[in-house]
Amino acid sequence: MNGNRTRLFDVAVIGAGMAGMATSLFAARRDLSCVQVGNGGGILFASGLLDLLGVHPVADRRRWDCPFEALSSLRRDLPDHPLARVGDDALRAAFEAFVSELGAVGLPYAPLDGANHPVLTSIGTVKTTYAVPRSMMAGVEMMRSRPSCLLVDFRGLREFSARQVVAKIGADWPGLHSVRVEFPGFEAVSELYAAHLARAIESAATRDSVAERVRPLLGDATAVGFPAVLGLSRSGEVHERLQQSLGLPVFEIPTMPTSVPGLRLKDAMEAALAAWRVVRHVQAKVTKVSFDDDVATLSLDDVPGGQTIRARSVVLATGRFTGGGLSAGRGHVSERVLDLPVHQPGTRGEWHRRDFLDPAGHPVNRAGLATDGDFRPLSADGRPAWHRLFATGSILAHQDWMREKCGSGLAIGTAWTAVEAISRGLQAPRKAG
Amino acid sequence: METQVLIIGGGVTGTAVARDLALRGVDCILVEKDDVNAGASGRNHGLLHSGARYVAHDQDAATECRIEGDILKRVASRAIQDTGGYFVAVQGDDEKYVGDFPGFCARAGITARPVDVATARAREPAISDKAIAVYEVPDASVDPFRLSLESMAQARSLGARLMRRTRVVGFEREGREIRAAVVQDGTNGTTQRVHVSQVMNAAGAWAREVAQLAGAPIEMLYSKGTLLVTHGRLARRVINRLRPPGNADILMPGGTVSILGTTSSRVEDLRDIHPTVDEVDLILREATPMLPPLETMRIIRAYAGVRPLVGSPSGSDGRTVSRGFALFDHEADGLSNFATITGGKLTTCRLMAERAADLVCRRLGVTRPCLTASDPIPVSPECEWTEPGRAPRSWMSALHVDDPLICECEMVSGSVLDALYQALRAAGDTPTLTDIGLRSRIGKGACQGAFCAVRAVAHLYQNGDFQGSRGLDEIVDFFRERWGGQHAVLWGQQLAQAELMEALHCGLFGEELR
Structure with a gap:
């Protein structure tokens, strides 16, 4: 990577969560040379489900079967919402591109049909989401038709009780049953970790043994649900083989993070970025960015003495408080990398509501960077901070992705739109030098 | 239902009364509208006072704390960590108060040993380098939940009954006597009568409301105190600010965490008591000069309790009202079998219970002596x-x-x-x-x-x-x-x-x- 010091990239992406990954991927697909800084830790908290927009307005708890209908309502009510600035066509194209890239590196998703889908969660609630991993799709069909169905859990996997899910929704789904089995090879272990099980079940012997233990318990089940531990890099194969040996559709139920689908997504994104030759600085933090007329210079701390990378455009995809893009002192929220102005409530007393589950949501969750229509963050004077500085994903203001169920849509949609703008801008005549 | 004594309130006092009466062979039922220690008993520092906090303005309270602290260390040892405590003055604190402190302690019989600042900082590195005087006193940490739960468990083993989520909604009175209490199950709303010989109102901040139901007015003040919980433990000992009692003067060790507080502000309404952002910031601002690491310490939680203070308003924040306890026999209110025990502090809860139980036993004609100071609480x-x-x-x-x-x-x-x-x-x-x-x-x-x-x-x-x-x-x-x-x-x-x-x-x- 010695050449990277002098190389001038088209795009430098700061951040490796869902937004950073999507931005890098879309940039690379447009043949823009791309460098990404960040370790991808945030994506581990993903569930594998890719939401577009599930709930709006949050205070009314209104769920939508069609995300695009939800979007037109959102655009009317919240014109500053980042998703209100991404067109339907762009969102459709962005999601198609995103899931087809994941499919190409072995993480297949069910075909997108423009509709939201109900997905049963590990605690027995029903989540509304858009793109569903193929390994979970049979569960969506079961949720809709509710035939006889068996949910399996593994003793020691503490965050998932199949009996709990049945207790929770069994009254509306009489054919739903639960069984608990020992995970082969882990009979003497008290706490099982999903990632360990996922690795173990990639061996044919373990997989067959799981099937043997479940087969006598099937009864009249027409499908079988498991916690999402069915393999890591070979999850497609594990899922397929398990369906064959049980002779029934099999589906995964998303569990608490950090979850196996989160791990799969991180691995798959990394593989996709590698295939598109995105240069990545995984161990680095950006300590400083300086801008001249046409080139930004990022200082990194990954080697002794630091190093710099140069790029013609910069995308800030550093996330919120958990991701480290925003930081909160006792009185003020600030942006970590460039100290950009942060749109925020007046005082800390207004950040959160007194009830954790207040349907209106916590005002601090709508704090973030204000941008123009191309997702260029604004400086204090209301103009773009730099003409080719962009921001994507959850760091953006005027959204509440956790309540609106739009986290992936926000990341993928704003990444798509920002990359379009970058691409347009870079095609404009370059200045000399 | 029927019982000799109905105790109202499952805090440190009510559970201690139950233990005391049960040890004297008196049958009792304790009704608690929420759960054990749901009020101020579970929302305090967990400080077993040596008494040194009170020496300058209330020698009686200081002496009482010293004696009761020693008793609880003996009889409730599992709930107590004998951590010891420091009193620390920093630059700018009242030097006259600092100078008078050891003499006041001596007068109350409290051991206050001077520690040189360098030694104190070596033992407790969180103390500021601006410290000017440090005294060591026999403060300790007490887990009020364990204290109440163990007291109640002992009382139950001797026949006492606990009814959680049960609220007293009325009394049936005949002349000077309460014959029965009407209690309501908070889970399903059903009510029932409990026939009683005696009633002991130990409802803490809610004692006024309960007494009102019985037709007995009490003058009480409510002082809200907010405390913070740090992520990790900042000091091994109790660290007190060596100055007249004020905001954020005490840092308590609480197992794996430290507890910092408190504030004091008068409140009128007992509903919806919660810590505010302003109180949290005030506590950190006030305590940081003595304990600079607080400036960057992660705070994982804040909580607020209401101190029931007996008496009439004088100061604005309630801090000047006595922290002593009060036992009302309500004879003057025309009641012969209803009493209220309230006010006081965690450290003196056993003594409060003893006095309350003495009154009840006198009224019942029970002559057995109090055993709570001599018999250790058994393991539960x-x-x-x-x-x-x-x-x-x-x-x-x-x-x-x-x-x-x-x-x-x-x-x-x-x-x-x-x-x-x-x-x-x-x-x-x-x-x-x-x-x-x-x-x-x-x-x-x-x-x-x-x-x-x-x-x-x-x-x-x-x-x-x-x-x-x-x-x-x-x-x-x-x-x-x-x-x-x-x-x-x-x-x-x-x-x-x-x-x-x-x-x-x-x-x-x-x-x-x-």
Whole structure:
């Protein structure tokens, strides 16, 4: 990577969560040379489900079967919402591109049909989401038709009780049953970790043994649900083989993070970025960015003495408080990398509501960077901070992705739109030098 | 129902009265509208005062604390950590007060040994380099939950009954006598009569309301105090500010954490008591000169309690009203079998109970003496789980394959949940997740229950203890309770933690949509 010091990239992406990954991927697909800084830790908290927009307005708890209908309502009510600035066509194209890239590196998703889908969660609630991993799709069909169905859990996997899910929704789904089995090879272990099980079940012997233990318990089940531990890099194969040996559709139920689908997504994104030759600085933090007329210079701390990378455009995809893009002192929220102005409530007393589950949501969750229509963050004077500085994903203001169920849509949609703008801008005549 | 003595209020005083009466062979029922220590008894520093805090302005209270502290160290040793305490003055503090302090302590019989500042800072590195004087006193830390739970457990073993979630809604009075109390079950709203010979009102801040139901007015003031919980323990000893009592003067060791407080502000309404952002900031501002690491310390929680103060208003914040306790026999109100014990402090709860029980026994004609100062409280296995470190030791020594860790912050395993569930169940209760939280360390670590509540509920469903939607309702109740202590301290890492909790419980599980 010695050449990277002098190389001038088209795009430098700061951040490796869902937004950073999507931005890098879309940039690379447009043949823009791309460098990404960040370790991808945030994506581990993903569930594998890719939401577009599930709930709006949050205070009314209104769920939508069609995300695009939800979007037109959102655009009317919240014109500053980042998703209100991404067109339907762009969102459709962005999601198609995103899931087809994941499919190409072995993480297949069910075909997108423009509709939201109900997905049963590990605690027995029903989540509304858009793109569903193929390994979970049979569960969506079961949720809709509710035939006889068996949910399996593994003793020691503490965050998932199949009996709990049945207790929770069994009254509306009489054919739903639960069984608990020992995970082969882990009979003497008290706490099982999903990632360990996922690795173990990639061996044919373990997989067959799981099937043997479940087969006598099937009864009249027409499908079988498991916690999402069915393999890591070979999850497609594990899922397929398990369906064959049980002779029934099999589906995964998303569990608490950090979850196996989160791990799969991180691995798959990394593989996709590698295939598109995105240069990545995984161990680095950006300590400083300086801008001249046409080139930004990022200082990194990954080697002794630091190093710099140069790029013609910069995308800030550093996330919120958990991701480290925003930081909160006792009185003020600030942006970590460039100290950009942060749109925020007046005082800390207004950040959160007194009830954790207040349907209106916590005002601090709508704090973030204000941008123009191309997702260029604004400086204090209301103009773009730099003409080719962009921001994507959850760091953006005027959204509440956790309540609106739009986290992936926000990341993928704003990444798509920002990359379009970058691409347009870079095609404009370059200045000399 | 029928009993000799109805005790109203399950705080440190009410449970101590139950223990006292039970030891004297008197039959009693304790009714508590919420749960054990749900009021100020569970929302304080957990400080067993040496008395040194009071020497300058109230020698009687100081002496009382010294004597009662020594007794509790003997009879309630499992609830107490004899940490010792420092009184620390920093530059700018009142030097006359500092100079007078050792003499005042001596007069109250309290050992206050001067410690040179360098030695004190070597032992307690959190103390500021601007410290000018340090005295060592025999302060200690007390777990008020364990104290009340163990007192109540002993009382129950001797025949006393506890009715949680039961509120007194009226009294039936004939002439000078209360014949019965009408109590309401908070779970299903049904009422019943409890026929009584005597009533002891130990309802803490709610004592005025209860007395009013009996037709006996009491003048009381309410002083709200807010405290903070730090992530990790900042000091081994109790660290007191060596100055006249004021805001944020005491840092307490509380197992794996430190507890910092308190504030004092008059309130009129007992409903909706919660810590505010301004109080949190005030505490940090006031305490940082003595303990500079607080400036960057992660705060994981804040909580507020209401001190019941007996007397009439004089100062604006209630701090100048006596912290002594009051026992009303209500004879002047025309009542012969109703009494109120209120005010006071954690350190003197046993003495308050003794005086209250003496009055009740006199009225009943019972002559057996008080045994609470001499008989140690016996071990009750179900009461040990509030102790930090107890659950991890138990789990590590067994390491049983069927005993998974449920709470990873505080290392509480499934067998602890089962033991608590079964103990509550055996007492005829329907245990909730919040009940189990009060009796253990579950949800008290940095994650504040975000992850362990999910595991705990899955465990209880799997045991068949929860049916239908109940477990999810309980997660929501549990979070509401935990959140009440979080929303005023959400900045820095704790805000990131709260965001992660919301991403999980709202983003993925959609619990707000239920």
